[in-house]
Every structure is written in structure tokens, then in C-alpha cells.
Amino acid sequence: MRVDVSKIPFSYPGSYFAINRMGTYEDEPEGLYIRSLHKDVYRQRVARLVLLHEGNPVPFAEEASAASIALRSEFGSAVICFEDPTTLQVQTENVSIRFEFIRASHVVPYGAKQCEVNSDGSREHIRLTSAAGDLIVNTSWNGDNADYVNIDFAPSAGATSAEGALELYRDSITWKERTYSSFTDSLQAATDLFEAYEQSALPLPERYSEARQLAVYLNWMVQVRPYENITRPTMYASKSGMCGIWSWDHCFHAMAVAEQDPELAWHQWMLVFDHQDQFGALPDTITDNYLVRGYVKPPIHGFALKWIMEHTDWVTNDHLLEAYPSLAKWTEWWFNHRDSDKDGMPEYHNGNDCGWDNSTIFADGMPLESPDLATYLIIQMETLETIARKLGMLAEANSWKIRSQQLFDNLLEHFVDEGRLKARRAGNHEFVESKSLILYLPLLLGEKLPKGIRDRMIEELKVEGAFLTEYGLASERLDSAWFEEDGYWRGPIWAPPMFLLSHALSQLGEEEFAKDLAGRFCDLVAKSGMAENFQAKTGRALRDPGITWTSSIFLLLGSKYA
Template sequence: MAFDIKNIPFSRYGSFLSVSYLKKRKGLEEGLYLRNIRGGDNNDGAVFKIDVLAENEVVPFESVLEPTSLELVSEHGSVKLVMGDVDNVCLSSENVGIRFTLVRHAYDNAFSRSDKSWQINVFSKKINFMTTVLEGDLTVDAPWNVNGCEKVIIDFLPSAKTNKMNGILEEFTITYKNKEFKQDFEVCHKKVKESFQSWQEKVLSTPKEYEKGTKQAAYITWSSMVREEGKLIRPAMYMSKNWMTNIWSWDHCFNAMALLKHQPELAWDQLMIFFENQDSTGMLPDFINDEFAYWNCTKPPIHGWTVLWMLDRSESISNNHLEEIYTPLSKWTNWYFKYRDYNKNGFPEYHHGNDSGWDNSTVFSEGIPIESPDLCAFLVLQMEALEKIAVRLEKDNEAEVWKQKQESLLEAFLDYFWKEDYFTAYVADQQVKTGDSLLLFMPIVLGKRLPKDILNNLVEGLKDESRFLTDNGLATESVSSTYYESDGYWRGPIWAPSTMLIIDGLYRAGEVGFASELSKRFCNMANKNGMAENFDAITGEGLRDRAFTWTSSVFLILANAYV
């Protein structure tokens, strides 16, 4: 079960450390780097470049990435790295050494703590490291210059007697707590194996033909978890530890859904983490990480749909859980009508493509703000979820209010957005005419709540192989559109969230066969090409970030329950 380090990073559950292959850019050589992924994706987080040493010279190596270890193999010998705990990297080698070269910035420095340990203070990354050799030698080249070191190069070298090296690199942010290491490398490796094995046993089961994809999805979801820190007051699943090192306010829903069956409390953590960062007006941030929340846009309100999905499939959601989410979910719903309905016609707007999650969809080509039918569909479902929660909590009057609101919105939304045989969107009171986006089919999430003729029209459009349907699933822009791009983000590629939402809508509308077929196409593609951020709709090739958690989660959900 080996992965390609150029596509999938090396990390573990709970850690903010990640080893990734970075391409050359200004001030950075191409190669393997130990990264600190705190602070989001505005910076690649590169801390140390990693090289293999033979007789004190850098030598070529190949990387062998398995779920619990990374081995750097040269013709002279190999080095193995494991993350025995969330805050360290354990090292072991035979015949060769390993070099960590600091990606240096102002004030960065290193100093000796003993002949076996050096401390590195990385001002630029707000982190410190303690490097300790347990067997072998530690040599450091870190010449001091006024208020920092000119460079910092740390070499873990094998013992002259045994040709073996064992060492450890620990990260800390404030004060180092002295530790006495009595565990050898294999004990550290055993600990991380146990962690991954425990996670793997709780991953949703899938048909045997999806074994490859299931193993990859298990590793990506496990290794993308970070521990509670800063604004993250619950353990959180990042979208990736490659480049997308945040959580966005609809991505977390799909990850919660995949965790629900076997890890219900962790699933609830994923759902609630955004509501704990909710603004007093009710708005949810676009994304969060350990350091900050970002507010210039938000993401679509699929949280009610998520709650309904979870309530249908698990008895683990108690009344205490529902009490916890009821008020925040109400505020999130009301926010759209109070703050995002500028013309006061009862239909909230997206202020940017990013607000919809479909960043550059052709629906947004003619300007903003946009009144889009998917937004109202999601809000109808959110009101339905609030009605069900209110009933459970014996808030009968409030349940009746939510019921009336959803019925009124559904009736008005259909009258406003449905034009004979298609849904439309509006900008400045004019219908959007650009392109042919799958976004306008998203109201199918309403399932049987849609009139039969509308439902039939939507299904017929989705089955049209000259528009969206390909061998791999549903393209996000019609393949016949002049705006279609094979790697055009939301103008063509297949995405996990749009796939999941549409399949679930089809399933609940009684289109079980079609939903199953779409599930198979998506799962076959992901099983073959990996858990990428999105996929070429025609070839199925993985695009952009190649180690994405919502793709992993949707793959597991579909393979488990929909194929």
C-alpha cells in the first residue's frame, strides 16, 4: 500500500507536521520538505529541505510512502521516518544519514543544548524544534551573525561502529519539556501503526473492487486530522495536508457524514466546528484554520441537508446534540434573508462564485450578486431540518413556523426560478444566459419535494450524454458548452460535493438506478485515479490537490451505501 509522495503528503492523525514534495520556486529548490501547516494555505509552510547523505555527500534517493512510514531509499542505504506522536518525527537509518536544511528567514537560529541535541528557533514559522540523536552523531552547521544564523544545516549521521543512526526531531511552540527517550524506533513505529489500524477499522466498508481506493481514502482522512489548537477547539479534518490546509464551511459536512457510522462523536465535532466560529449575525466564515477565520465570503448552507442525512442514518444524535445546533443553525438560516436579500424580494443572493462553492461557474460570468436556485433549495432543506429538530425538542410553535416558512419559500422559489423546462439564475433582475452549468441542476437535492414534471426534466437533462453525463460522472459545465475546460475548476471537472448532493437527491426522488449508476462511475474513477480535488470529466484524470478529504469521504459514502 505505497503512495506517491509527489501527490500525497506524509503525516499522521493530529499532527501539524507534513512531509511533501515541493516544486521549485523563488528561494526554494525542488525536493522533499518537512512543513509546518499552521496558519492556512497562504504559505507552503516549508521548514526543512530533506536530503539523504552518504559519506557526507548528498545522494539521490527514491521515496516509498506507506500509511505509517516514509522511507528514503538510495543505492547506499535508506532512512526511515515515522511520526510516533503528533509532535515528532522519529528517524532510523543504516549506512546513510539524513540532512535537514532550514528554509531560513530573519532571526531564525539554532544553538547546542548538548552534544546530542540542538534547538532550532524558526521565527518565520512560529515554531521551535529540538533535534536529538540517540545513536550515531549529530553535526550542525549554524554560524551566528548578529541576530540570527546565516544558515542552519542539521545532519543525523550513522555511528562509525554500527553504521546505524536513530534520532528524533520534535516540534514545540512555547517551552520545550525535557524528555528522556527510552523507546526505540520500532516502538515509535508500533504506536503509529496502532493509531492507523484503529482508524482503518472504523472506515466505511466498501465492495472488494474498491479496496485500492478505500485504503487511500482511509490514509488521507486519518492523516489529514489535526489536533485541537488555537481556533480549532475540536479535533478537525483538514481538506488536505498538501496545499489546501484549511477547513471550508461546506467541506466539513461531507467529512462528518463519512465519520457518522463508526465515529459519531468525531463526526459531530466536524459538523459543529464552524458553528463555534459563527459570527453574531449568523454568518459562517469561508474557512478556518488554527490561527484565523476568513470572512470575505462564505459557503452554501448545506448544513440542514447534512443534518437531515445524519438523522436518517444514525440514532447517535441525541437531543443534547440537537439543542447544541438548533440556535446556530437558525441564525445561519435567518442570516440569508436579513443580510443577503438586498432587493427584499425573498430570494437571497450569492455575492461571489466563492459563496456558492462553485467559484468560477459560468452562472457568475455576467456579474454579481446572483440569485441562484440552488441557494433557495438548500434553505428549504435547512428549514425542514429546523422543523424536525424543533419537533424533537418539543418546540411545537417554532416547528410550525419553520414548516410554514419552508412551504412558502418552496412555492415562491419554483414560481420564480423555473422557466417551463429549466431552472435559471438572475443578475440585476435579468436571467443569466452564459454557459450551461450543472449548478442550475442542484435543486434536485429537494428530491420528491419537487413537482414530478420538474423532476423529470432535471433527470432527463442529467442523463443527456451531450451535456453533463460522461463515463466518469457529471461534468460541472456541459461538455458541449463553449465555456467547457478540461481543467477549468468549476467549468467542467467532476467534483465530489456536486456528485454527492445530486446522487442523494436522485436517490430520495426514487431515481435509485440512476443514482447507483452515477455512484459507480464516480467510485470507479476515484478508485483508479486517486482522491483528487477534482477530475477531468472525460478522462477521469485527477486534478489539482491530489489528496483531498471530501473526495475520500464521498467515495467512501457512495461505495458503502449508493453503488
């Protein structure tokens, strides 16, 4: 497997560091960089990697796999692997490797084989230790700070190779003395770790073997360890651009790893509830250093928890006792704090709240009552009913059952217009005309939906050239006046609705159509990669090129429906 580090970074489970090829930015030239994923930094780029031959920089090409990244030139090469989430091991052959630190304030030598760099811009301290060869410190002082700090691992006179370790740490100004493994041992350990993870991941048809390996790598390396706001081991949305957790992405990640690593899935699902506010709302976004509470995300959490419960027996009553009050509080929040006209139908106050940020259902304004939100809440209350019965809380279970049925009845009364489901403006209750795919998500309600409504929706989804393209379902009908090739939720194909609708159709007995949709999307990912979304007509990758809900849903669809 080869990883294109201009799109998907080379990283390691638990790590907040990655290696990427990056373009020119301000005074930072194009090149291969060690990056910090922490969100409190002035400079994300920690150090640029340079190969030297006889003291001069030479061109190189990088070749990355799950366990290592090699920098290869016509003169020799350097190979880098992770020993642990904060330590990189380096081995060179016939060349030296230089770390050009970005805006480092100073460097302090500790004998001939070790030095410490203060990388003020990225808030990291870096301890570099030579295990074989020479450690060469290059710097100049301007009376206040260093003009530059370059550190080389170089072969000693008469030798051809060098080896060393680079450790990044930020929680103390003081380095804790330690020893490092050899490069060979670290590389073997990283190789074994990935191979074990790959073997336990969801199986896919053979034709997707190469894409599966890349998806598994992405889900493997995108994990981060607990740190500040990250209260549990979890998976980031990306280690490319979207370095953080969004409060519905995490549900798809949890479902994708539930059978492989149910404990990780549980922490992935629960983490957002660690930051639930006093009223029951969940943050929109969580990173290690900040929370975004300006928006929320849709209540898909009940659907996800139901999936995890059905696909693993790992979830015990103790886990459910932990989850139940938080999920109930989140559900109540929508009725108590997102119903401005008090009609019993919760509403979105912004497109960001529903995850489909600029969907055309929001084109006429806010607040908006939408059938997808009611659908999520109906399923969430059904999940709460199931949990309450498991826990022997029969009165609460019966209450959730009654309330979910009431909301379903309200959905049919509220959103059906001329045999279709439509969104409505809260307050004046005017219907909103839209050709967004989001209006088909109520198929998740299955046979509860009146047959005429669901049959019409299914037939409309089957029409080639309407929503359906060679690559899957466009987020906006292709004949819509609002359709844009790179319009975010106004045209491109996205992983979440592809999974949700494939699942819904399968549950409704439309197995062949579900299989067809899953196959189209999996073929798209195998062709175009793990991008955030895709151009509906051509399949071209758009936006963040390495995002975890695409890899997660590729694994789910390929395993369960394709």
C-alpha cells in the same frame, strides 16, 4: 499501500506538520521537506531531508505508507515515523540523515546528544535528540544569524545505524523536558492506530480496496488538533495546498465519518458555528491563524446534520440543543441579509458564496437568485422543524414547516421558465441562460418537485455526452460555449454534485442511475486519485491532488450507492 508524497503528504492525525516532495521555490531547492501547515509562517518549509554516505549527499527515492516514510538509496536507508503530532522518530541504516533547516536563525547544542534549532522562518523551535549514534551540528555564523543550520543523525564509528527524535514546538521559547519512545515502539503504535481506523471506516466493494485504503489514509492523516481558531478536533480540506476548513467542505467530511467516529463528525460540523458572527453569518474559510469573512458558503448544513442524525444514534437532544440556535440563526441570516430586493428569495452576492465559484450562472453579474440556494434553505428549514419537534418546541416546528413550504412555493413561482429551473438576477429578475449542472441540484427536493420538471431534469442528466461522461457529470454541459477542460466549475467533474445528485436520484427511485453515477465517479477516483476535480472527458486529475471532500465522497458513494 503506497503514498505518492509529491501529491499527498505523509502526516499524522492531529499534526500541523507533513512531509512532501516539493519543487524549487526561490532559494529552496527541489527535495523532500518537512512542512509546517500553520498559516502564520514566512517559510512553510521547515527542513529539507538529505541522505549522506561517507559524508556526501546521495540520491534516494522515498516510499511512504500510512505509518512511515522510507528514504532508500543504494547505500542504505532512513525511515521516519510520527511518535505524536509534533514528534518525528528517525532510524537510519548504513547512511546518515541530514536536516537542512530553511532560514534558521541559530542552533544551540545541549551536550553531545541534543540541540535546539530556532527556525525563525517557520516560527518553530526544534529539539533534536540522538538516541543511538552521533548528533552532528553543522553551522556558520555571520555576525547576526546563522548562514545555515544542518543537523545530522549519523552512525557512530564502528556502527551501522543511528536513531533519534525531532520535536517541533512553537507555543513557548522553552522546551519542556521529556523522554521519547523508541523508533520501534513509535512505528508499531502508528501502524496499529491506522489499522484500527481503517477497519472502522465505511466498507466498499472489493474492486475499490486499494483506492479505499488511500481515501481512508487521507481522512485519517488530514485531522488536526485544536489550536487557536481550530476550536475542536477536525479535518482539514487538505494537507497539500488547501490547508484549512471551508464552510461547506466540512459538511461532506462530517457525513463521511459519522458512522465511524460520530464525535469527530459532530465537532467537524459544529466548528464553523464556533465562529458564527453576531448576525448569523459563517466564515468562508477557517485556519488556525486567520478567518476569511469576505464570502460565505451555501447553507448545506441542514442537509448534512439531517444525514448525521439519520446515520447514527449518537446525536442526543443535548447535541441538538447546542446546534439548533446556531443553525436557525444561520438560516435567518440569508433572509435578513441576503435579499437586497426584499422579494423573499435569498440571493448570492458572489460565486464564492455558493461554492461553485465561477459557475456560468454568475456570468451576467450579481446579486443572483438561484434555485440551488432556495433548495438548501428549504431542506435546512425542514431539518430545523425536525429538531424543534424532537425538543418539544412545537410552535417553532410549525413555523419552520410553514416557512419551508412558502419558500418552496416561491421557488416554483420564481425559477420555472418554459418547464426548466433557471437562476434570475435579483432586482430586475431577468432569467440567466446557463448550462451549469448547479441548476439540477433542486432534485434534492425529491417528489415535492412537479413530476414534469423532475422527469425532464433526470432525462437530461442521462444523455451521454451532454453532462454525462464516462467519469461522471460535468459541472458545465460539454456543448456549452463556456465549457473549459480545466475551467474549475465550468466543466470539470467535482465530488460534491456527484454525491448530491446520486443521493437525490436514489431517493427518487432512480436507483440504477444513482448506482451508475456512483460507480463512474468511484472508478474515476480509483484511476486518477483524490484530486480536487477532474477533467470531464479524460478523467485527468486537476488542481489540489489530495483533497478531503473527494476522499470523503468516494467513501460515501462507494459505500451507499455503488
